[in-house]
Every structure is written in C-alpha cells, then in structure tokens.
Amino acid sequence: MAFDDEGNAYANTLDAPGGTFAFTGFNQTVAIKRPGKPWTGPITVHDNRGNPVSQQNFLDDKNWIAVDNNTDVNGGPNRPHDRKIGWMYVCWSFDGTQTPSQQIVLMRSKDGGLTWGGATPGDNTPIPVSQKAVVAGIGCHEDIGPQGELYVTWYDNSLDALMQAKSTDHGASFTPARPIAAITGVNNPFPAQSFRNLSIPTSGIDRKGHIYIAVDSANGQGGPLAPDASISKLKQLAHKHQAEMEQAGDAKVNSDVVLFKSTDGGNSYTGPIRVNQDRTGNDQFQPWLAVTPKGQLDIMYFDKRRDPQNFFIGETLSRSNDGGKTFTDVRLDRHMWDPRVNPPISVSGQFIGDYQGIAADDDVAIPFWNDTQLANLPRTDRAYSRWQEVLDARVPNDALHGGPGCRDHRPPRTTLRRSGVSAGSGGIRVAGTSSDRGCKGKTRKASIPGRVTKVYVSVAKVLGKRCSFLLSNRRFSRRRSCGKRVLLRAKGRHRWLFHSKAHLGRGTYRIVAVAIDLSGNRERPVRHRNTVVIHVR
Template structure:
C-alpha cells in the first residue's frame, strides 16, 4: 500500500486512465493494470480504479470451537458469475428474519453499481436488486451516473431500510471519472422495494471527491431514534482531506453535513484521513472513528486512530482526539490485493452489565503479523482498556478485514478474514470471534466451509466485510471465491448464521 499525499495532478491523470478502462473488453468485466501508472502521488481515484477492475481450494474441517458455537449452512446470496465484493450487512431490529446485504455488484455489463439483497427468512433465501437509478433501469436521481459502489445498508427501529453508496460519472468516450457523490435510497417494506435515491453529498468534478461512506441508524429509542448518520472522507483539494458526517432526521429526505476532523498533526508527514464509520450508543450518543495514514520522522508508514462524538443528534461534534497512536499498518505476505488496518467500532446498548461500552477493533502488525486487536471504553472514549488479541491462532498467519457488532444480549461478535488454515498463509476463510464477557476473551469459530483463493481476482477483494446481529444469531457476510478459478473474477456474496 502506497501512502502519499494527494495532488490534483495525480487525480487528473488517473481520471483519464479510469475513462480508458471503462471501454476495456473482457467479457464485459472491467480490468486495469495498475503497473501502467507512473509512481504518482496518492489520490482517491486509485481506489475506484481497483474497485472497477473486475477480476478453490477446499479447506480443512471446521475448527474444534465450532462444537461450542453453532454455525449454519453457508448461503450464496446472489448467483452471478460477475463479482460481488465489499460486503455490507444489516439486520432489522423490528423483525429478526429481515436482513440486508450490499455489495459492489458487477452484473451490468461494462460497469459496477451498488447491489442490495434482501432476505425475509433469516438468510435462507435472498432477492437481488440494485439501488435505483442504475444504467439501463428506470429513470431516477442517479440516472446521470454511470457507475457506483461502496455499498452502505441499514435499518431503523421501525423497520425502515436504507441502501446506498457512492455514484460517479465515467464516460466510455473518454470523459473520465468525476462528480463522485454519496446517495441513499429508502425502503418502507423492509427492502422489497426501493424509493428513488437522495443525494447526501454531491461531488463536483474532481473536487470535492467523496469516498468510503459508512452509515449507522439510531435504534436506541431515545430522542434521536431514527436519525441516520453517514460518515465519509472528503477530498477537497491538495491538503484538504477531511472526515465529514451527514445526519438526517427525516428518514433520509434532507441532510446536513459537518466536518469532524481537525488538522493533521505537525510532524505526521504526508498524512491524510480515511476509513471512517459511525456507531450509536445509549441515549443516541454518536461516535465516529477513523484512521490517519502518515509517515513518522523515520519515513516509516504508521497509522493513528481518531474519534469524535456528538450528544445532540449530530448537530455538533466534540473536537476529535486520538484513541490509539501506535498502530502498525499490516503487510500481508502473498497478497497483491489492498489491505488495511481499518478501525471498526460498536457500542453496547443492551442495558446489561456493559451497557454503553464502546468496542474498537482493528488489524495490526505490532505482534509481527496481522492480528485483530480490540480495546474498550466505558467513559465515552476518554480512557481505554488494555488491548486484547481477538484471533486465537498459534503461529503467524494473517487476520484482517474485521467488523464488529454488539447483539441485544450484550455479546460482542467480530468477523474477519483468516489465513490460519493454510500452511502457506495464503487462502482465505471467514471467521467470527464471540465475547460474552465484555471483550475480555473471545471464542473463535470458522464460518466458511470452503477456502477462497484470492487469485480469482488477485488485486482486489474489497475493503470491508461486515456482520449484522439479531437476537437469534449473528450473520457474518463476506466475499467468497469458491465458485471461481484464478483470473475469472467470480467473487460471490456469502453469509451464514452463527447462532446465539
């Protein structure tokens, strides 16, 4: 991973390159060789380049801990030979059978869009759709855009569903990528049908360039119940890379946005912010976490994790503060795909012994290999517990792409990719770790029953896989490559119930 400051010159050239790949033939799947690019300064368009470049070994038996935590059958969410990656997940608090999954969905020949898949039978079966406005579909707000991705999904406490992502213009005749915007669609029937999308954060040309949104909906039953929050990185020009948060109090109809990040600290060379997300605590307290990529004074890549909070429904946010300044960025051997520490957070709103506890999980190389680390706070992020290693393997295999959720019973479940089952530290499996003691210890269980070979699309597997929780089970969702062969890009969205 190259971490450099962003320049408008870099964006300009990469916009031209992305325009070229939109017309590259490969059975309708986009591809791009990043080695053709000169060593330019970092810019956000590189992530869209990889996202748009559409690209099995059977694994060993499930780990022994599977006898303690019961895992249901692996379920393929969408049967399509074109890729689905970057998997989002959400569960309806009003109906434990109603689930949403989102992905970068390449089913439309020659482009990518935000896919959304709905289950009304606790993940046994799924209906596959696209966020409205997709190319070739009914006209709507997003019809001016040619591509989309970075899926986000969520539910309100009354069962209102949301799905969206980023959407951008990309002309096959050479106009290039521009107007990268964030939009969200609402469903009033649990995701069976979707309303026309609303623009949350408009892009304009190459600046602002809106990237990596994540969303959370307040389901706490308090004064701000139903508020929808979306955080993202806003590239506003050279040296203007900030974390923004937008909030809607009217079911996504209108939005107000606030910059929540401060200046990059002095001495953090070539620093920039990325990878934000929102989490909701008791009483509607909102927490936003993100990371900062930079080089220290020895020119060594480093990462910090930042945080802010709001106690007034997102009207104002506290000055941001650092919650970990010693993250060692992960570097996986045998991995040409992008990988990242990516902090994720969740808050206990169960009303139980750990009510209000904030959990923070990320991937870190400080132990000499990529591990999932976690710590918690009981005072709104002012102080933190000792760090706990979530994965329980013996050896140096890599774990990464983690996501955390807290169930209504107070259990903390962390999902992640894990390479422990391959002695070559290469093939991927989806794992989940469960804590029932407030994050003091974790029981690991393998979720995927077939290993995935990243060679299916060796340079891109997405940036996140999420997990959703109901009172009955948690549902890790991941991009799975069992149905592909090296180079054919057949990545599929999968999930499985991990029962309580």
C-alpha cells in the same frame, strides 16, 4: 447497510460517474427498503457534481451509515415499532483528487433518510469532524450510545493512531478529534499478494454505553493513549514502528485483529485484546463488529490461519460473551480461496473487500463478505463462478458456535487394540472405536452434544529416530520427524475402519488413530490406548 427499529433498511452507496478509474466526483446516495415494498430510488446524501470545480477536485470515499434506535430526533425515547425514526448519520472521507486534502465529515437526516444535510437539511455542506485538512484519515465508523451520543472513529495512517470525536447534540457539533489508541497499521499488500490493505476500524456500543473498537494491527501491537497524547510523539512512534517492521522483514510481521474498550464514554480506553485465537502467526485482517442487545460481541474477519503458507484466505467469526475478555472462533468459509482470481481493479489496485459487514442479534449472526471460493467448484456446478461473489453465513448463537453456555475443551477418546490391526498381502486394516462426551449447559442451546465428526489414522514405519509415513497413494514418504504425522481419513465415526492396499515391508510400524469432535478438539496419541506397534517379518 443500516436498519431502524421500525423494520426499514437503508443502503448507503457510493456513485462513481465514469467508473472508478475516473477517480473524480464520487457522490453518495441512500435507498430505503420498507416492509412489503420495493427499494426506493436513490436519494442524494452528498453531491460533488454541483459545479465543475467540486466535480473535478473532490470525491467521497469510505462511507458508513448509522441510525439512532435509542432516542428520537428530539432526544426522547425511541422504542421498536413506535413509528419514530431517530437521527440518521453518514460519515466518510472527503478527499481531494488534485491535492493531498482529506477530511472526515458527516451528513445528517431527521426525516427517515428522505433529505440530508449538514447544518440544515439539503445544504449539501458536510459537517467537519476532523480538524486536519491534510491526510486526516480514512475509514470512519460511527456508532450511537444509549442517550443518543454519537461517536465517530477513524484511522489516521500518518500517526498510526485511531482517532475519535464525540457529539452530544445529534452531530451539530463535535469535541476536538483526539487519538485514542496507537496501533501498527497494516497498510501495505501482504508478501506475494497484490490486494490493498488498510487498518480501518469498526466500532460498536452496548446498552451500558461501553464502546468497542476492533482493528487489525501488525503483530497485534498497540495501546491506549492518554487524552493529552502528543501528536509529535505519535509521529515519532509511527516512524519507529515502520522502521521496526522493515528491519524485521515480511516473514516476522503478521496481522492480528485487536480490540480496544471504553467504559467511561470514550474518555479512556483499555486494550489491546487479541481477538483471533489461533497460534499460527498467520494473517487476520479487515474486521467488522456487531454488538447484540445483550452485549455479545461478534467480530468477523478475513483469516489465513488454515494455510501453512499464509497465502490463501478464509473467514472467521469470533464471539465474546464477557465484554471482550475472551473470544471463541468459528469458521465461516467452506473452502479457502485465492485472492488472485479476477479481482476488481481501480487506480488504488486490487480489491478483495473493504466493505464486508455483519448483522447480529441474540439469536443469530449473519456476516457477509466477498470471496472467490465458488471458483473452487467444478465448472459444471451451477454455483460455480469465476468472479468474486458476495456470500453470507447464518451462525446460530448457541454454545457450539461460541454463544453463551458450556465450553467443550475435552478431546474425544479413541480405543485401538492390537487385535484391531492386521497387515498382510492384502494391505493393512485398522479398526477401532471413538467416543466423545461434549459438555452440558443449563439448557439444550447452552450445551454441546458429544459427537465424533472425523477419525484419522497414521501408519508410520519406524526407522531409528525418524519415520516414513503411509501416503494416500499407497507409498511411504521420505524419512521425517515422527511427530509430523501424515493422517489418512478412516470410514465411520463411532465404529470406524481404515483400509489401504499398501504393501508393508519388513520392519516396525506405529499405528495411531485420532478423532475430532464437533468443537474441533483433536485427541493426542496415547500409548496403549490409541497407539499400536506391530512388527512385520
């Protein structure tokens, strides 16, 4: 999907005659949605069906569409609602079906997407962007600078490198493609999972012309490359990375989302900066990036951080308000989901994505993706679905959701007194109070209100240096480390109450109450404040 500054939307679609298992003759079309009007029919961008040879031997894959909203087709200024639509571009991987040929190519339109061509409109001959004809790469992404300069970026999995080419004449010609950053590609299914992976980059440009590229890389590895980087050395480095991953084993390899940045028109890059801010060592992968008019970076991706087993998947949005120096993470999904639930299947294997996306301005970000979290609902729920569905989230650009403003890193404060704990034949009752201050910015939007969202209570029977914890079924767990608490939800937030009918036998018990605030801050146990020790005789 792409949008111009006149209010029109453009959907660029792959057409697979005979279905994906045919694996030949994939073509591309564009449909246009103008304000107040229905979508147009499909407009051909590139057609492999012109003759039996091309239909049998070539297919289009991993396409991306972009519109120049900075300059018009003559290179002049292009402003919102001035009735001017800039050049439009579609890049993709032009693949051979019978031989291992693969090129990054591009088509253009100068009439608002009505006709497409390479050198001339309607010629059905794409412009080559990569110089390699054999396995040049996959997953191209184009973006447009303030002066109409066009950057095309893709991943070359034979070099384990991000490649880029630049055009200053609206795509008529390109600089020689060169490697700009080395990564360790995440190109195989994760352990115990079957959906396909590939480190496809996503890019964005701010109004200053700074270029940002986000991609997933094993263990967050990677680094920028000099303009004269040797291809032979890159191949050696790629083989070395692969050997290191195989030697380390699956348990020690995880995927992180990283960011590279250029402030000199793509001549050099810095990075990588780790985008996901978790400390779990779990997988984050398949990112998509949008840059707002004021330069905020919004990056969404699949995320396993909330599953200790690193299997089930959720979605996260990471925001940066300082040009990619720091990020704040915002959870998008309501429930983690199982990628094994009825995935689409082709000759490439199982799918869970490849075509997520995000649109963002300085008021809101709208990421969209496909997952199976609706399969977690009861079958009687009207929203239940046993298939992958496309979902989105509307994330306001305020301080609470990673937007400009204050950052609340201060946890709530809970007060628990001995008089608030009673244990007897009727079970155990714990009552206390919790409060939170939030943080104050210059405006309401830049502030985070102080609000306790949840309170949890832990009841531990102290057995020497080990503990046995009260469970939700009113029984106590086996002995375990006293630091591995079992937290049970209390009722209420500011004034709260926890009650269990569990019988407490003789012994010493440590009761801990902790609160969580709007920003996700969780307080720690503190003696004589939110921790009470009782003796049952």
